[in-house]
Ligand SMILES: Nc1ncnc2c1ncn2[C@@H]1O[C@H](COP(=O)(O)OP(=O)(O)O)[C@@H](O)[C@H]1O
């Protein structure tokens with residue numbers, strides 16, 4: 001990977017040509033009969049202190065990207081370069097579990113399901129304290145103090161340390177997950193659909209909490225969601241994924257004003273618009289059919305069977321990622337199409 | 345969650361009671377749920393009492409299992425009474441007189457309503473070694489008349505006390521069940537975890553093996569395996585081999601439970617969360633996966649015990665398992681093999697009733713444990 005450009009100073013995480021193919025095994029001897037291209041050639045940077053939104057329908061490969069970055073999976077190909085606390089750059093791609101251990105304290109994840117992401121058999125003390133116990137630098141009393149401090153940080157009462165997760169509501173559990181993620185003072189947090197399972201008002205509270213914490217600790221977020229409406233206010237930049245590929249990448253405001261990819265346009269048109277001045281009359285694109293199967297993607301552009309603007313070129317040739325007016329787009333016709341965003 | 349709803353009556357101490365619920369250990373929650381299962385609790389008590397009786401069989405039983413009495417063959421169960429001559433009396437039995445039916449020459453026993461034999465406690469009786477260690481003559485209960493016996497469940501063709509033999513048999517049968525389950529626990533846990541944890545090729549191999557074992561009809565398989573045991577071997581050795589044979593078949597059920605739990609836990613978010621903080625595989629398995637499994641494993645083991653007990657009983661009944669002089673419930677049931685002795689002495693079937701009760705109790709207990717196993721289930 002010597003042809004890669006060096007990581008710019010303001011970038012925390014640089015992902016290049018990331019691929020993850022899951023084997024499909026079948027039969028008696030578990031022979032491999034195919035592969036799911038869950039993530040296919042994804043490239044993007046996340047800047048220090050920003051919130052990067054990763055959007056796309058369910059099944060587009062967002063979670064897999066997050067899990068690759070956090071090295072829950074091994075990479076099929078590509079590179080993940082991460083800026084450490086001491087400002088050195090580490091390639092995470094080839095590291096084994098032992099080499100990853102010190103890095104794991106610098107990057108953490110918040111999960112979608114507040115029920116399955118907390119071990120129901122552990123008290124908050126052990127749950128939130130687990131990362132501290134594993135890193136093994138603090139005494140028992142120090143861990144207890146730190147857990148109580150973390151509970152305070154996420155707006156829960158410190159005396160809850162002896163409780164089990166079943167004592168809490170979904171929103172509170174999500175905060176416990178946040179406290180746990182913060183335990184080791186990470187610089188990067190991936191939030192995978194972190195508020196999708198919550199009620200609107202609880203979700204809004206937790207988003208505010210995440211934003212406060214970002215300000216306080218200078219955190220960098222990757223915010224994953226299938227709901228474009230959610231990321232508008234919190235992300236600085238967004239990447240739109242479709243069947244394992246990044247189809248559009250750019251500033252949130254720009255993309256919302258004028259999408260360059262038909263898939264982004266369709267996602268935007270589905271966002272409920274409470275402000276009547278911003279509503280465009282009658283323009284709601286309903287996507288035909290289902291998201292393509294990454295084990296058996298259509299030829300050409302993966303979006304072509306659902307795209308209202310598809311041409312023969314789209315059906316035969318996979319479009320390359322191109323740079324157009326400071327944005328990256330994977331569409332043959334990005335320049336010609338005049339797509340509709342969400343007005344000012 | 346249902347638990348929060350059920351445990352929150354509005355009372356002054358509600359807050360502290362809720363706090364109790366919120367800080368209750370997982371095992372406490374399991375116990376709270378188990379407690380609601382009345383039949384399972386009753387079965388648990390029954391099994392504990394039976395277990396204690398089996399352990400102290402030599403002290404609790406009035407005689408020893410091999411003491412025979414030619415003049416007391418096929419004696420019916422002694423009836424324990426409290427009313428003598430129309431007035432209340434401490435528990436007693438009447439003495440019996442042995443007679444012969446003049447036509448059929450059958451032995452008959454007739455109660456002698458004038459001779460009261462009070463049941464006495466901590467009486468001196470036959471010699472034995474308490475728990476096989478301390479020589480003593482003390483028995484829990486008995487009658488002091490030398491010529492008369494108290495036979496709560498009657499006697500067999502050699503005049504041996506069936507109640508005594510049933511208690512001694514419980515030792516062998518129950519321990520065979522438990523040891524068999526212990527063996528299958530080791531096999532099932534090892535193979536189930538390998539299948540569930542490593543998956544892939546290991547998983548398919550172990551699964552096929554389990555399917556094969558389960559598809560073999562058990563009785564012929566037992567017979568084949570048991571027939572391979574030489575007759576002349578030491579009964580204790582045969583006993584161990586029988587339990588191993590039973591567990592070679594019984595492990596599959598447990599392995600299936602363990603495998604299923606591993607598969608579902610492996611993809612659980614909290615396991616991933618732990619991995620992402622740098623937890624070692626060892627920590628993940630011991631701190632997150634096994635604790636989430638223990639209650640399921642205990643329930644599955646409880647449900648496996650009756651299978652073992654039935655296996656031992658069936659094998660011994662068919663003469664393929666344990667043989668006299670070993671006393672087990674299956675061996676005792678051999679006496680009830682022909683219709684004549686059953687019609688003459690139906691009490692010989694009491695080991696069969698004991699088997700049924702124990703099997704039912706283990707099943708109820710296992711069901712209750714299984715329902716209580718996951719107090720966090722939605
Ligand atoms: N562990 C896995 N093994 C096989 N296929 C997987 C695995 N994880 C995800 N996939 C497949 O990869 C694709 C992308 O999944 P995912 O990353 O979860 O999408 P998203 O988070 O955008 O909904 C899906 O088709 C999914 O079925």
Ligand SMILES: [Mg+2]
Pocket residue numbers: 059062063064192193
């Ligand atoms: Mg996902």
